[in-house]
Amino acid sequence: MDGTLDAAPKPRRSRPVRVADEIKQWVVERDLKQGDKLPNESEMITLFAVSKGTVREAMRILEAQGLIVTRTGPGGGSFVGKVSADRAKSLLANYFYFQDLSLADIYQMRRVLEPEMAASLAGHLTPAQLDELQALAERYPTPARSADEEKEQHIASLEFHARLSDFSGNRLMGFVIAFMARILTDLTVYRRLYDPPNLQLWQRGRDHQLRLVDALRRGDADAARATMASHMEGAEAMMVAQEAQLAKRFMGE
Structure with a gap:
């Protein structure tokens, strides 16, 4: 032998x-x-x-x-036919069902990819795209008053990131970021929603999104990158504070 x-x-x-x-x-x-x-x-x-x-x-x-x-x-x-993005995301999510994917795994990726995507989009978005992002960032001007409203605000924040990924010129990067937003939207369970609401983290997240839109509008790639990097840190901190975890279930289209 x-x-x-x-x-x-x-x-x-x-x-x-x-x-x-x-x-x-x-x-x-x-x-x-x-x-x-x-x-x-x-x-x-x-x-x-x-x-x-x-x-x-x-x-x-x-x-x-x-x-x-x-x-x-x-x-x-x-x-x-053409494989839809929703079908591709569902198949990929169902693959990761067996891989013990964690929120820490997702945020490790988000911290790397999303600041670079934001920087690449600075100065390259249309007025209509910027206005759409502005409206998403401003959707909830006041803190949540109930657990249901707090969950809605989390989902709205993820819609902002998913929509931003739609505008990416790098289709692979955009898909991966949208996939992570979909995972967080569909599979995240918050164990401490509204227990009590963390006003500082809410304000920080909203301010970051508004500052990011401003940097994108001004075409300031460095500011967009730094703002998104800081936003990712805050988003992960909020997940930790609320004892969030990924539910063990398959994801539909």
Whole structure:
């Protein structure tokens, strides 16, 4: 023996899975776009030299992945689909269900990414985009008076960050930041909401968002970066103060 361990054999992939991959490669090679029509079932059987049942199962796999859309009636058939951002986020969140993802993990990422995104957007947003962010930052001008209202304010704050990510020119960065905002919105459980409300943290969070919009409006990348970095520290401190944790459940689309 040479002291090395043999790699574990890969599980055998079923024929429908292999055909689904072949169909995807067929679409890529022809540079098909969203909405382009795919061959009908009989043509698929001939193209890939498989049975009707295999083709149907392969198409069901692709439809479940959001890569094809099937329509019935006149002009119907199977068409190239596009995976929605919501579906991608749900699938990714459900993957992390088994990874013991923590709020500390999320904020470690947020502290790195969000200040850089903010800096990259300074001076590059339209007046309409800036006004939309301003309105989100100003949505709650007074502290929460109940647990329900406090939760609403948390969600509104995350909407601000999700919307900011929509404006990012770096689609990967924007997606990751929006994904984290979605996780925090859908899966966070606050154990000490309104126990009592921390007025200082509320004021700090609101002021940071307003200062960030001002920096973005002025095109001051350094100020935008510093403001967002400080905001992330405060947001994490609020989560700790309220004993927030991620719920152990799957996330829907």
